[in-house]
Amino acid sequence: MRRTKAYRLIFVGVASVLLGGCSGSSKANMEEAAEQPAVVDYTCISNPESDKQIYVILKNYHGAYWEKVIDGITEAAKKLDEAVYLGGIDNETDISGQIDLMNQAMEQGADGILLAPADSNSLADSCQKVREKDIPVVLIDSSINSSEFDACYMTDNIDAGEMAAKEMLELLYDAGNSPTDPLEVGIQLSSDSSQAMVNRVSGFLNFWAGNAPEQWEIVQDIRVNGGDTKKAQSDASALLRENADIKGFFGCNNTSTVGIVNTLFEEERTDVVLVGFDLADETKQMLQNPEYHAVTVLQKQDQMGYLGMLSLNSLIKGEKSEQKYFDTGVIMVDSDYLMENAVS
Incomplete structure (x- = not known):
């Protein structure tokens, strides 16, 4: 129960803990982009x-x-x-x-x-x-x-987020991760002021809290990239450097997913699974590569x-x-x- 409440706190109101979790450099980049x-x-x-x-x-x-x-x-x-x-x-x-x-x-x-x-x-x-x-x-x-x-x-984004969390757990198990080993999942989204993004992550966290093993955690530094693929790639790389136990990524939209895909390919991180959103060419390439474990939520x-x-x-x-x-x-x-x- 304590763990469920902790995850729910991440998206109380309009993503208050998310805003607190963004790194200083991420916020600076977002503010700079907003001025252009x-x-x-x-x-x-x-x-x-x-x-x-x-x-x-x-x-x-x-x-x-x-x-x-x-x-x-x-x-x-x-x-x-x-x-x-x-x-x-x-x-x-x-x-x-x-x-x-x-x-x-x-x-x-x-x-x-x-x-x-x-x-x-x-x-x-x-x-x-x-x-x-x-x-x-x-x-x-x-x-x-x-x-x-x-x-x-x-999209019913809460439902889609729950579906994404379910797929994440299945992929992590399929990749050979033990429920007794420490493990983390990183999250990226394009905007923390979009209700679609907030609901998507909220659905993911709620399902995760009720179904993930106790040793499996969510990285608290949820990254916001403003719909910029290059920033999403940079953020994914930074999260991997800063969190040695990351074995999964949830990309909440197309640009986040593409940035994560590019990072995993570039760093040859076949040990990290991906649940993304939408179906860019880069995402297709990962889905078709048998060395990687990935699925994506395709919106209409x-x-x-x-x-x-x-x-x-x-x-x-x-x-x-x-x-x-x-x-x-x-x-x-x-x-x-x-x-x-x-x-x-």
Whole structure:
């Protein structure tokens, strides 16, 4: 019971112990990144002559994950009558940039906004201002700590985190680790202010606390990389240097996973298992390499973008839904899945 409570404390409120666990150098890097604007200005991707306008505001443009999100948005845009403007930020720490884009959308006459919020707290006020103007807001990828939105399409992140912890334990056993030997698992995520990330780690920790052997621990220095793959790789390497008993990594999002994969390959750490998120090329290579033990939680991010757009279109037309949260689901991907589905 004492151990369960200790792990739960890591994510009381908005990740208070996580914030305390970040290293000083990590915080400095995050603050430096936040000072560098990274706004991607709006581009019209369909129906520029339409008198109805949808504004899409993403929180990242890097990597395979967000490419799939954009694919879903683009596919939906082909079926809609509204003009669709795509913009966002290229650095998940540029919260002010995302708020500015929300304000621009209102000023330019948006009839609806599709938002992937970079910060679950800071974007709440912007969403409220938008809805006060009777402009519907649909969230994708992550939610906000407020009810000021009309619908949200995302992964059930607590459930996904629990699934990830279950897979981690199985991989650690499969790799030959003894439940009586000291062992640690490192965790990385892109943002400690995203409710999706907080819930994902919370689900992982809750399952771990109730099911892991007493000798197996979580490294308290949970690293936050701001969606930067190079920083994720550097952090993974640092965690290995500083924690000799690490035998597993949990990468809570695509960039974290890719950074960890790159480190494990570079240092040839076949003794360290990985549970990641999403399916970048680097992650596929590890899954296909029989020397490594790895699985990844594949989200359906294209469906987040696609269904979010269709929902926003319905809201603009005056249709309402009592349901606000829609779980887009996940798939657990390992080497067998890749072979069975001919994924190369």
